[in-house]
Amino acid sequence: MENLLEKDVKGYISSQKYLCTISWRNGTFIMDEPEIIEGKDLGPDPYTTLLASLAGCTLSTLRMYIDRKGWDIPEINISLNLYQENDLELTTTITRAISFPKTIEELKKI
Known part of the structure; x- marks a missing residue:
């Protein structure tokens, strides 16, 4: 490999x-x-570095897909965070919100 x-x-x-x-x-x-x-x-701490990696991967993948489709979407924004619960096992949850500056109605016209 x-x-x-x-x-x-x-x-x-x-x-x-x-x-x-x-x-x-x-x-x-x-x-x-x-x-x-x-x-x-x-x-940056390790958690920030992990989230930055996920942000970069998500944004690059979306840009590649959008460009292949020929869509006019000049900007993509992403926000990530995480939280942990420590009950019987440690559970880490990552939240990710992706937004575009154009409205859904504007995107439907593309």
Whole structure:
């Protein structure tokens, strides 16, 4: 099976609590936790990074489909968040809202 990415995504953490350096094919970025849980809030936390990945994938997929159909939809907006319930098991729920600047009536005319 062939890897999807040409280079591995790599991560590194030193002695500073929660500060991670992530390397990808063209650069690096840092991830950290907010100060409320003893991070320094120097970069996005892992949950934010996960939601950003889902936002990027959703938007890119929608743009590809819209362009293939030849629809005139110049802008797509997305909003994501998550919450967790810790009953007998930890349950994580991600919410995602997608919106377009045009109304449904305008889109039906396309």
